[in-house]
Amino acid sequence: MPKTAVKPTGAKRGRPGYDQESVLDIAVQVFNKHGYDATSMGTLADNLGISKSAIYHHVPSKGDLLRLALDEALVPLEAIAEDERAQRGTAEERLEFILRSTIRVLIRRQAYVTLLLRLRGNTEIERNALERRRAVDRHVTHLVTQAQQEGTLRQDIDPRTTTRLLFGAINSMVEWYRPDGPVSAEQVEENAIAMMLDGLHTRNG
Amino acid sequence: MPKTAVKPTGAKRGRPGYDQESVLDIAVQVFNKHGYDATSMGTLADNLGISKSAIYHHVPSKGDLLRLALDEALVPLEAIAEDERAQRGTAEERLEFILRSTIRVLIRRQAYVTLLLRLRGNTEIERNALERRRAVDRHVTHLVTQAQQEGTLRQDIDPRTTTRLLFGAINSMVEWYRPDGPVSAEQVEENAIAMMLDGLHTRNG
Structure with a gap:
């Protein structure tokens, strides 16, 4: 189905030397491009340039690939609340820490979070x-x-509506943030926090 | 493919009395459920409970259905900037008018905007x-x-990043807003405007 194969971007490249991380890295790109449901193990094998049986050497099924890929997003997202900075200080300080940390995970794991958000x-x-x-x-x-x-x-x-609006703004980043774009990750983070917590209005505007 | 047929929610119900609006109304629900690419005219016919040739009586092709459905979202969204309230006053007043009007279109045309946003x-x-x-x-x-x-x-x-964050928060509503939920459309609008323009912090917080 895919007209162009997705290139491996993981640390270990070259065939047949894929490690599980590289397989995941390519699988998540293919899932995001075609949709998980529409991606067969055959399509994945084409994109990896290896045989289906070689994929099964890394993971037993397409579902396992999905589970491993989703963990790449969920484990760091869940770890945020376990950080000591998310557990001390005022609720407002903990909230800001969580929002900033979520933005960082989204940017660092953009492809994996994209997969998660499109489920x-x-x-x-x-x-x-x-x-x-x-x-x-x-x-x-x-x-x-x-x-x-x-x-x-x-x-x-x-509170419930606000949480959804906060994550609406933050999660949209996976669709438009570009690591090579004119606005840095730090600027996006400051812009989002400024808008959400203090608003766009000038304070004496 | 669909296990359960989508029920017509338009004004004119009953078979074979579909008008184009009812056909569109059902088509957009099927597109949102299965994805536009994965929806065949046969699937649409099954959901409408009419023959494929009866659909062709309303629209010449699946692409025309998509175009008409997208217009149901785009025409009112584009009309906002043409409203006189979007053309007078300060830039900040015009911006607030546009944000509030966009939220209203999203809520009024939720299924159609969902289709638009998932393209x-x-x-x-x-x-x-x-x-x-x-x-x-x-x-x-x-x-x-x-x-x-x-x-x-x-x-x-x-400004570019801010526009994306604003639409990120607003557009997310199509995924979580429920007309029969505990928070009214007016409350969601006020909540979003308050957060985006004035921020979540209390002013003397």
């Missing part, structure tokens, strides 16, 4: 990943509520 | 629609720049 929940593996995303959402909603109680976040917002 | 640009019709979206983006980027010059929006943000 439709058609399989058990997908539904499990979506449930892990929802747990992260619930944690942020809780922090927004707590920060309202502490008086640092405004009272006239709904 | 991958694989066909000429899709690329044309994406170009029309980009024209709207450019207009908003221009307004952000102008509002910075007028001193109502902060200087330390990049």
Whole structure:
């Protein structure tokens, strides 16, 4: 199906010397290009330039590839809340740490997070990943509520809606952020935090 | 392919009395469920409970259905900038009018905007629609720049990045807003505008 093969971008290149990381790296690009459902092991083999049986040497099934690829996004996203900086200070400080860290994971693992965000929940593996995303959402909603109680976040917002708007803005980055674009990762992070926490209006505007 | 047929939600129901609006209404639901590429005229016919030739009575091709469906989102979105309220007042006032109006179109035409936002640009019709979206983006980027010059929006943000973050937050609504949910359309609009323009922080927080 694909007209052009996706080039390996992982550390170890060359055939047949793929390691699992390189296989994952290419698989996630193919999934993002054609959609997970529409990608067969044959399509993956074509893109890797190896045989189907060589892929099975690395992973037992397409579902396992998906699960491993989703972990590349979910494990670092879930690790954010485990960081000590997400567990001390005011709710507002912890929220800002989580938002900034999420932006960094999105930029560092852009292809893997893209895969995660485009899931439709058609399989058990997908539904499990979506449930892990929802747990992260619930944690942020809780922090927004707590920060309202502490008086640092405004009272006239709904925590659940706000969490969705925050992740809407942040998650959109996977679709438009370009590492070689004119705006650096640091600038995007500052721009997003400034807009979301302090608003676009000048303070005396 | 579909296990359950999508029910018509348009004004005129019952078979064989579909009008073009009802056909579009169902087609867009099927496209959103299975993806445009994966939806055949046969699948559409199954969902409509009519024959393929009966669909061709309404529209000459699947591409025409897509074009008509995308117009249901794009025409009202493009009309916003033509409204006199988008053409008078300060840049900041025009920007707020555009953001609020966009949220209203998204909520009113949720299924059609969902279709628009999920396009991958694989066909000429899709690329044309994406170009029309980009024209709207450019207009908003221009307004952000102008509002910075007028001193109502902060200087330390990049207009292009900001436009993408604004639409990221707003466009995400098509994925999570529920007309029968606990938060009303008006509350979502106020919440989004409050966060984006004035920020989540309390002003003396």
